[in-house]
Amino acid sequence: MGELSVEVDPGAVGFDAQRLRRIDTHFARYVDEGLLPGWLVLVSRKGQIAHLATYGQRDIEAGLPVESDTLFRLASMTKPVTSVAAMMLYEQGAFELKDPVSRFIPSFADARVYRSGSAVNVVTDPIVEPVRIWHLLTHMAGLTYGFHYSHVVDSMYRHAGFEWGSPEGLDLAACCDLWADLPLLFQPGAEWNYSVATDVLGRVVEVASGQSLDEFFSEHIFGPLAMTETGFFIDEADTARLAAPYIPAARTQKATRIGDIGGSPTTRPTCLSGGGGLIGSSADYHRFTQMLLRGGELDGARLLGPRTVAYMTRNHLPGDVDLEAIGRPLFAETTFDGVGFGLGFSVVKDPVKNKVLSLPGEFAWGGAFSTVFSVDPAEQITTMFMTQLLPSSTHPIRSQLRVLVNQALVD
Numbered sequence: 001m002g003e004l005s006v007e008v009d010p011g012a013v014g015f016d017a018q019r020l021r022r023i024d025t026h027f028a029r030y031v032d033e034g035l036l037p038g039w040l041v042l043v044s045r046k047g048q049i050a051h052l053a054t055y056g057q058r059d060i061e062a063g064l065p066v067e068s069d070t071l072f073r074l075a076s077m078t079k080p081v082t083s084v085a086a087m088m089l090y091e092q093g094a095f096e097l098k099d100p101v102s103r104f105i106p107s108f109a110d111a112r113v114y115r116s117g118s119a120v121n122v123v124t125d126p127i128v129e130p131v132r133i134w135h136l137l138t139h140m141a142g143l144t145y146g147f148h149y150s151h152v153v154d155s156m157y158r159h160a161g162f163e164w165g166s167p168e169g170l171d172l173a174a175c176c177d178l179w180a181d182l183p184l185l186f187q188p189g190a191e192w193n194y195s196v197a198t199d200v201l202g203r204v205v206e207v208a209s210g211q212s213l214d215e216f217f218s219e220h221i222f223g224p225l226a227m228t229e230t231g232f233f234i235d236e237a238d239t240a241r242l243a244a245p246y247i248p249a250a251r252t253q254k255a256t257r258i259g260d261i262g263g264s265p266t267t268r269p270t271c272l273s274g275g276g277g278l279i280g281s282s283a284d285y286h287r288f289t290q291m292l293l294r295g296g297e298l299d300g301a302r303l304l305g306p307r308t309v310a311y312m313t314r315n316h317l318p319g320d321v322d323l324e325a326i327g328r329p330l331f332a333e334t335t336f337d338g339v340g341f342g343l344g345f346s347v348v349k350d351p352v353k354n355k356v357l358s359l360p361g362e363f364a365w366g367g368a369f370s371t372v373f374s375v376d377p378a379e380q381i382t383t384m385f386m387t388q389l390l391p392s393s394t395h396p397i398r399s400q401l402r403v404l405v406n407q408a409l410v411d
């Protein structure tokens with residue numbers, strides 16, 4: 001079982017302990033006002049945990065508190081894991097970033113782009129260039145999500161069974177073929193749109209490696225990093241540790257219990273979602289962030305070369321623009337002004353434009369249940385916030401956390 005504890009006096013790594021406690025005071029209000037069930041927050045610097053706190057309940061109805069070993073649905077915090085898996089294969093020569101996705105998923109060779117019409121009478125154009133691997137890593141493939149509710153193609157995804165999950169009985173390969181058969185929102189590489197691209201990337205990992213996604217994760221990422229409590233499902237014995245999912249009530253915004261989304265957490269899913277399927281502990285994901293902070297290595301296990309991690313966490317948006325300039329103004333797990341996107345992560349380009357206290361080069365991502373992590377290579381800081389409230393756009397947790405962490409840094 002993963003263990004979490006404070007490892008260093010905050011002052012020894014440049015934090016003001018009293019200022020760090022502002023994090024707890026601030027987010028305790030969310031729980032006290034009924035807006036969040038409970039949370040865990042972790043701040044580390046130079047590889048040592050300087051602040052760790054929990055507050056509230058992992059299960060309000062059962063009266064069970066959030067504890068350091070609570071398990072959380074990671075949702076889109078799965079995406080960086082899949083992106084790391086893909087780049088491990090890239091380092092081995094399995095593909096190049098410019099390779100067409102159709103080399104691994106032939107159905108994408110026939111992809112077409114939405115031009116006009118309704119969901120039942122759609123007009124499409126042929127693709128000008130193929131969907132490429134880098135388009136998947138950067139969400140520039142033209143794919144979408146059914147939960148966006150802003151485009152005709154989004155409704156086509158929902159009609160096909162893709163909103164907060166996938167159609168029953170379809171594995172990842174079948175889902176990818178369905179997505180390839182639906183129109184793209186735009187020509188590959190022309191725009192940015194948060195999407196199922198990382199799920200498709202997970203299928204590329206499967207085909208390129210000859211392993212199922214869970215097997216690849218287990219053998220090449222979770223095993224080497226000693227992430228013993230992360231996977232696509234959990235044992236029956238661990239269900240009491242799993243935080244319950246909540247949504248905000250329509251009028252009051254109070255956290256309201258919902259049922260399991262995407263099937264039972266104790267059953268291996270038919271479709272292994274590289275974009276959102278993992279469940280794990282904070283201790284495990286902390287180890288993942290430490291690997292990234294250290295340039296691809298942790299405790300002697302090297303997953304990626306340091307130059308690969310540096311390359312992944314550069315802004316890969318064409319022309320070095322931010323998401324505001326090229327992204328569709330839809331939901332994402334980050335803000336758009338002053339923020340770029342790398343190979344699997346958001347990347348802060350211009351903190352002044354972003355209007356959130358931070359440094360250029362900080363990379364991050366979050367999940368639909370309001371979880372988030374960030375890595376600041378310049379200051380050697382990692383942060384993590386774990387809770388279970390869907391959707392993550394409900395409260396400004398991410399920007400507030402960033403400010404509260406950086407204001408506590410005094411050296």
